[in-house]
Amino acid sequence: GESVGLHLPTLSVQEGDNSIINCAYSNSASDYFIWYKQESGKGPQFIIDIRSNMDKRQGQRVTVLLNKTVKHLSLQIAATQPGDSAVYFCAERVLGSARQLTFGSGTQLTVLP
Amino acid sequence: SQTIHQWPATLVQPVGSPLSLECTVEGTSNPNLYWYRQAAGRGLQLLFYSVGIGQISSEVPQNLSASRPQDRQFILSSKKLLLSDSGFYLCAWSVAGGRNQPQHFGDGTRLSIL
Numbered sequence: 386g387e388s389v390g391l392h393l394p395t396l397s398v399q400e401g402d403n404s405i406i407n408c409a410y411s412n413s414a415s416d417y418f419i420w421y422k423q424e425s426g427k428g429p430q431f432i433i434d435i436r437s438n439m440d441k442r443q444g445q446r447v448t449v450l451l452n453k454t455v456k457h458l459s460l461q462i463a464a465t466q467p468g469d470s471a472v473y474f475c476a477e478r479v480l481g482s483a484r485q486l487t488f489g490s491g492t493q494l495t496v497l498p
Numbered sequence: 499s500q501t502i503h504q505w506p507a508t509l510v511q512p513v514g515s516p517l518s519l520e521c522t523v524e525g526t527s528n529p530n531l532y533w534y535r536q537a538a539g540r541g542l543q544l545l546f547y548s549v550g551i552g553q554i555s556s557e558v559p560q561n562l563s564a565s566r567p568q569d570r571q572f573i574l575s576s577k578k579l580l581l582s583d584s585g586f587y588l589c590a591w592s593v594a595g596g597r598n599q600p601q602h603f604g605d606g607t608r609l610s611i612l
């Protein structure tokens with residue numbers, strides 16, 4: 386069946402460095418992807434989304450890249466700050482359902498001083 | 499701007515007791531509404547979603563039920579809680595009819611069953 390997963394469960398980066406969080410998906414027909422940030426004890430917070438007709442989308446300090454050939458999604462965070470420490474989830478819109486998302490298990494990003 | 503509220507933030511209940519978690523959305527009309535459960539260190543599992551008042555779709559068989567008595571109110575209930583119902587429950591909303599629209603989450607309810 387379809388699945389959305391992450392290559393690495395944890396990632397540690399030095400403050401000021403760039404972070405790259407990866408996500409693999411298996412449903413080649415999925416056409417919408419979202420990155421969320423979840424801090425401890427809180428709900429997921431929307432960061433950025435991308436449609437399958439795009440390869441790249443940029444936000445404030447974040448960039449999402451989509452490689453449909455290898456079914457890979459990444460989130461790049463520039464100049465990582467302590468406040469970026471959180472769990473990051475990718476989500477994929479389920480084929481055939483405009484209302485449902487499938488979530489990966491998340492990557493814990495830790496920013497080191 | 500739109501906001502979503504969930505309460506309570508934490509809840510400790512004995513096995514066999516009833517449950518009622520409430521979620522309300524402000525600043526939008528006719529949203530799609532969702533209930534998720536998140537196990538520790540895991541992704542989100544969709545439990546219910548609703549596209550309108552009184553319209554509930556269940557994603558997994560379980561001990562829980564959902565209701566939508568008003569346009570922007572979504573309630574998660576149980577008549578008799580099980581130990582396995584413990585978890586972090588999240589409510590979310592999205593724009594109605596939006597094909598590619600993100601879901602926006604509340605801050606969740608941490609439910610512990612004793």
